[in-house]
Amino acid sequence: MADEVKLYGVGGSPFVCRVKIALNLKGIKYEFVEEDLSNKSADLIKYNPVHKKVPVLVHNGTPISESLVIVEYIDDAWKGVPILPQDAYEKAQARFWAKVVDDKSLPALFKAIGSHGQEQAVAEAHEQLQFLENELEGKKFFGGDNINLVDISATFIAYWVGAAEEALGIKLVTKDKFPKIIEWSANYVNCQVVKDGLPPRENLVAFFKRRFGKA
Amino acid sequence: MADEVKLYGVGGSPFVCRVKIALNLKGIKYEFVEEDLSNKSADLIKYNPVHKKVPVLVHNGTPISESLVIVEYIDDAWKGVPILPQDAYEKAQARFWAKVVDDKSLPALFKAIGSHGQEQAVAEAHEQLQFLENELEGKKFFGGDNINLVDISATFIAYWVGAAEEALGIKLVTKDKFPKIIEWSANYVNCQVVKDGLPPRENLVAFFKRRFGKA
Missing domain, CATH: 3.40.30.10 (Glutaredoxin)
Structure with a gap:
C-alpha cells in the first residue's frame, strides 16, 4: 500500500x-x-x-x-537524505540549536518586527542572532555541507525576516553585523527542496504590511 | 577508557x-x-x-x-533500558507530550503556584492537566508499563506540586478531578531510579514557603 x-x-x-x-x-x-x-x-x-x-x-x-x-x-x-546527524552528540547539538531558534531567536525577532524595529527590541534580536552567526562560522549550513534540522528550524530567519524588513522599511539582519546569516539565508533559500516549500515572497510582504504596517 | x-x-x-x-x-x-x-x-x-x-x-x-x-x-x-520508544510514531508521540508538559502544563502550574492558588490560574492549570489525565487513561505510566521521556518530563508534577501544595496550603491536583495523575505520581515516585534522583521533600516545602509563602 x-x-x-x-x-x-x-x-x-x-x-x-x-x-x-x-x-x-x-x-x-x-x-x-x-x-x-x-x-x-x-x-x-x-x-x-x-x-x-x-x-x-x-x-x-x-x-x-x-x-x-x-x-x-x-x-x-522515511529513509533517504538524513535530517538529523547519526552521531549522538551531533544529534543533541542539532536539537539544542533548533530549540534555541524556537525559544530565543524567533521570539526576539517576532518582538522586533511587531514593534516596527523599536531600538531595544532590535538590540535584543541582535543579541540572539549573534549566537547563530557564531554557530555558522566555517560552515555553509548549520548542518555543515548539507541542511539539517537547525536550518529547517530557522526557515523564518532565512526568508520571512527579509519580507518583514521590506514591508516595514526596517533593517534587522544587516550584512555588516551578520554576514554569515546573510550568506546562509541565500544558500538555504536557493536549495531546490527549500524553494519548493516556500510561499511567494510578495504574499509575505503583503501579510507583514497588513498585520504590522503603519496606517 | x-x-x-x-x-x-x-x-x-x-x-x-x-x-x-x-x-x-x-x-x-x-x-x-x-x-x-x-x-x-x-x-x-x-x-x-x-x-x-x-x-x-x-x-x-x-x-x-x-x-x-x-x-x-x-x-x-547509552544502551540499556530505552527512554524513547523505537517505533517512529510512538517516538513522535512521546516528544509531543514532553513538549506539551514544557510548553503548557508547567507554565500553567508555575502560574497557579506563584499566584498562591488564585482561582483563574488554578482553572487554567486544571485545563492543561486534563490533557495529561486523559493521556494516562488505561496506562500505569505515560510510557505504558514502563516510564519514558514523558514521565521524566513530568517529574515536577509528580513530586514538586505536592510540596508546593503543602507549603502554600493550596490544592492543585485533587484526587476527584485527577485520579490518574495522582495514581501515576505515586507509581512514578516509587520507582527506585526516580526516588534516587529526587531531593528530600522537606527541602522543596521549605523552598516553596520561602519563595511563595505569605509573610
Whole structure:
C-alpha cells in the first residue's frame, strides 16, 4: 500500500513550511490541506486537540503535531537524505540549536518586527542572532555541507525576516553585523527542496504590511 | 577508557532531576557538580553560553544543555533500558507530550503556584492537566508499563506540586478531578531510579514557603 500523507497547514506559516521542506528533502509526495484559521476544520481539531494548531501531518491516518516533532518523525519514518546527524552528540547539538531558534531567536525577532524595529527590541534580536552567526562560522549550513534540522528550524530567519524588513522599511539582519546569516539565508533559500516549500515572497510582504504596517 | 560523566546542576531543580533520573535509568555513574546560581561557575558559562543555565551534562569533556535534549542524548549514547520508544510514531508521540508538559502544563502550574492558588490560574492549570489525565487513561505510566521521556518530563508534577501544595496550603491536583495523575505520581515516585534522583521533600516545602509563602 502506498503511503497516504496529508499536511494540514496554511501557506504563509514558517512552521508549516518546515514540514514541507522536510517532506521535499525526503522526496515524499503529500496532499496539502489548506486550513482557514478563522474557521478551523473539524479534522484539525480532532487531530490536534491540545493546540488546535497547524501544522499537522497525517500519515496513513495517524496524526502528528508540532513542527519540529513532525520533522524528526519524517526523518525517523522515511529513509533517504538524513535530517538529523547519526552521531549522538551531533544529534543533541542539532536539537539544542533548533530549540534555541524556537525559544530565543524567533521570539526576539517576532518582538522586533511587531514593534516596527523599536531600538531595544532590535538590540535584543541582535543579541540572539549573534549566537547563530557564531554557530555558522566555517560552515555553509548549520548542518555543515548539507541542511539539517537547525536550518529547517530557522526557515523564518532565512526568508520571512527579509519580507518583514521590506514591508516595514526596517533593517534587522544587516550584512555588516551578520554576514554569515546573510550568506546562509541565500544558500538555504536557493536549495531546490527549500524553494519548493516556500510561499511567494510578495504574499509575505503583503501579510507583514497588513498585520504590522503603519496606517 | 571509562566514560567520564559530570552533571552540573542544583539539587532542587526538577529539570536537573530529569537528567539524574535518565542517568539512573541507564545505570550510568556520574559526578554531580552543585552550582551556585547566584554565582555561576566559569565552567557553567563556558559549557552553556547561550542560556548559562543548569542542567549541563558533560560527557568525556563534551557539554550538552537543555534537559530534554540531554535525556534524548543519554538514550542515544547509552544502551540499556530505552527512554524513547523505537517505533517512529510512538517516538513522535512521546516528544509531543514532553513538549506539551514544557510548553503548557508547567507554565500553567508555575502560574497557579506563584499566584498562591488564585482561582483563574488554578482553572487554567486544571485545563492543561486534563490533557495529561486523559493521556494516562488505561496506562500505569505515560510510557505504558514502563516510564519514558514523558514521565521524566513530568517529574515536577509528580513530586514538586505536592510540596508546593503543602507549603502554600493550596490544592492543585485533587484526587476527584485527577485520579490518574495522582495514581501515576505515586507509581512514578516509587520507582527506585526516580526516588534516587529526587531531593528530600522537606527541602522543596521549605523552598516553596520561602519563595511563595505569605509573610
